[in-house]
Amino acid sequence: MARILVVHTGGTIGMAPGPEGLRPAAGLVEAALQALAPEALTVEVLAFDPLVDSADIGPADWNRITDAVADWQGDGVLVTHGTDTMAFTGAALSAALAGIAMPVVLCGSMTPLGMGGDAEANLALALQAVQGGQAGVWLAFAGRLMPASGLVKHHASEADAFRVVPQQSDPGPFRPRHFADLRLAILTLTPGLPASALAAMLAELDGAVLRVFGAGTMMGDPAMAAVLTAAVARGCALRAVSQCEAGGLAEGAYAAGEALWRAGVGNGGAETAEVALVRLWLALSDQRAGRG
Structure with a gap:
């Protein structure tokens, strides 16, 4: 039975x-x-x-x-x-x-x-x-x-x-993993978003998933690039995914995306925003628990 x-x-x-x-x-x-x-x-x-x-x-x-x-x-x-x-x-x-x-x-x-x-x-x-x-x-x-x-x-x-949206499988073997008490969010880049607004949001977070344009681009505002660089430098973990449902990111495909990778933003590839958030959360949780 x-x-x-x-x-x-x-x-x-x-x-x-x-x-x-x-x-x-x-x-x-x-x-x-x-x-x-x-x-x-x-x-x-x-x-x-x-x-x-x-x-x-x-x-x-x-x-x-x-x-x-x-x-x-x-x-x-x-x-x-x-x-x-x-x-x-x-x-x-x-x-x-x-x-x-x-x-x-x-x-x-x-x-x-x-x-x-x-x-x-x-x-x-x-x-x-x-x-x-x-x-x-x-x-x-x-x-x-x-x-x-x-x-x-x-x-x-x-x-x-x-x-x-098909995702790469998470590796085994089976060991239950847990989510630490962290401050994470999914943030969407939009035309006209002030760099100061992004800076204010990132200042409150331990990490974030950035939904960027197309195959991996962002606005060319130097202040925006500076915000990302400063956030990563202080220990805020950033991971980028596409706002498109399928196709993912292609690092190096467009000059308009170079500021992301130069700042130290991680490439989420074809991950959905939800999957990227979960994987980032678990990676930071493992680090906090000394398993990173």
């Missing part, structure tokens, strides 16, 4: 209408699991208390899920989660649990359980995938099982809300 753990964090799949809109409601996912799970499957549920809208999910929650997965002695883990930050959590768990020998399947929905939408089908697909399925971290959504690293939520309301 297969044994799986369900980590229920919250999200639309387990919400009910309230006076101010949808909000997490206890017991909905548990009831659906009881109805959908086959008799040959033993399901243990670990529910966050209180349940969390995915807008509030962060590194402490990624650590909590990672620990629950690492401690589980069964056949797999299903994680119910809201869709708004699914791409971040997918990237986080894919990196933190790299090399894991059992399936870890994320699941969410665009419509809550019991409202005639996609929730029941997504949960049924996740249950199927977690029972003796392929090891690794996955998303079960809209009839497809997708690698959880490189997720892009491309639609705010349609049931088929996700696609995947």
Whole structure:
């Protein structure tokens, strides 16, 4: 008999209408699991208390899920989660649990359980995938099982809300990794952004992912280049990714990008912004723990 753990964090799949809109409601996912799970499957549920809208999910929650997965002695883990930050959590768990020998399947929905939408089908697909399925971290959504690293939520309301930008796999062997208490962010370069504004943001951060133009370019303002150089010099770790969904960065392709690399900004290549943030966060966390 297969044994799986369900980590229920919250999200639309387990919400009910309230006076101010949808909000997490206890017991909905548990009831659906009881109805959908086959008799040959033993399901243990670990529910966050209180349940969390995915807008509030962060590194402490990624650590909590990672620990629950690492401690589980069964056949797999299903994680119910809201869709708004699914791409971040997918990237986080894919990196933190790299090399894991059992399936870890994320699941969410665009419509809550019991409202005639996609929730029941997504949960049924996740249950199927977690029972003796392929090891690794996955998303079960809209009839497809997708690698959880490189997720892009491309639609705010349609049931088929996700696609995947293929990412280089994180190396094993399996050793759970954790996210330290750091100040990191994704910052987007835009035409007209004042160098002083970028400097002010970087001054508050331990590191940042910079979403730059095209194959790796930025504005030619010398003050902007000076801000990046100064930030790296004081120990602020910077990593660049493209604002384009696919294609990645090509260091040296354009003179307009030379200031990035000269300043010491790391090249994120074809990483999505979420994957770049997670990898930067874990690299800095490892350094802080003396594993860098």
